[in-house]
């Protein structure tokens with residue numbers, strides 16, 4: 001696979017991350033077609049070179065072709081699928097008639113499908129078996145990438161040559177993808193860090209202290225590692241950009257929507273209100289319960305994820321979740337010990 005195979009990039013989804021990745025791919029020298037379902041947004045992208053709803057304050061010089069025609073975006077040599085995780089199945093099905101066999105579809109959302117517990121690559125394999133699944137994940141706020149601030153991510157595909165080709169196609173002076181073949185590990189990191197970031201936000205909102213926030217991040221990483229390992233992830237993926245890297249970013253910054261969601265929970269907003277308001281996408285709120293279920297299926301305890309799911313489901317308050325976590329039976333820190 002040569003870089004020329006990915007000279008054009010179709011981006012599916014005109015939210016914050018889709019637009020930022022489209023800009024980044026254009027800076028990398030690729031021809032970019034950005035698909036969004038919203039005609040007003042496509043008009044704004046075309047005429048004002050901005051996406052004021054999702055990337056306020058940013059105007060861009062990069063050439064982007066914006067379209068509401070899915071077939072036009074799907075004609076590119078590689079596709080980035082950048083809509084919320086729970087929309088992956090329906091969008092993949094809509095893309096199928098337009099995709100040529102073997103085309104890489106790079107899954108850029110972070111989550112686990114509710115109802116099935118499937119990773120996004122599993123959904124793609126079911127809906128578009130002839131596509132080549134790839135994943136892009138890592139510590140990367142859309143606003144930072146849109147501004148051209150330095151960012152590093154992981155791009156994984158089962159075929160290492162595909163991952164290398166995608167990394168080369170997307171690399172620019174400010175965007176550095178590392179190639180990987182660990183599709184599962186990269187997805188588990190991205191999905192779980194969102195749930196754990198809600199917990200960290202709640203700790204800060206509840207004023208439980210910096211020590212608690214650090215403990216939660218470290219014990220959260222233990223959960224991410226346990227589930228990842230049970231599903232076959234490689235340890236070096238979990239300690240890499242898409243695992244520990246993204247966990248640290250989102251567990252420590254109110255720029256993260258998941259952290260900000262948790263912050264409001266900690267300050268006393270009700271989970272029902274916050275979810276119903278749907279102000280900003282907080283993927284962890286959608287995948288907390290199914291992450292716990294996935295853990296159960298693989299006999300992996302995820303007490304922090306369980307606490308987040310319990311609070312979000314209204315089964316317990318943050319204070320009750322804290323008491324339950326602090327009174328768990330004492331245990332060795334490392335499972336190998």
Ligand SMILES: NC(=O)C1=CN([C@@H]2O[C@H](COP(=O)(O)OP(=O)(O)OC[C@H]3O[C@@H](n4cnc5c(N)ncnc54)[C@H](O)[C@@H]3O)[C@@H](O)[C@H]2O)C=CC1
Nearest residue numbers: 014015016017018083084085087109110140141142281283
């Ligand atoms: N914003 C960020 O900094 C980053 C986001 N991500 C991930 O990328 C994914 C998307 O996030 P954002 O772009 O930030 O969200 P967003 O809320 O900014 O945008 C989501 C976009 O998807 C569109 N959309 C929603 N449902 C759709 C459907 N059924 N069909 C077509 N379009 C649909 C919305 O209209 C919107 O344009 C999430 O899984 C998120 O975790 C990953 C890395 C960074």
Ligand SMILES: O=C(CO)COP(=O)(O)O
Nearest residue numbers: 138139140141256257258
């Ligand atoms: O995934 C992200 C950074 O890597 C973005 O985090 P939020 O979705 O919590 O804003």
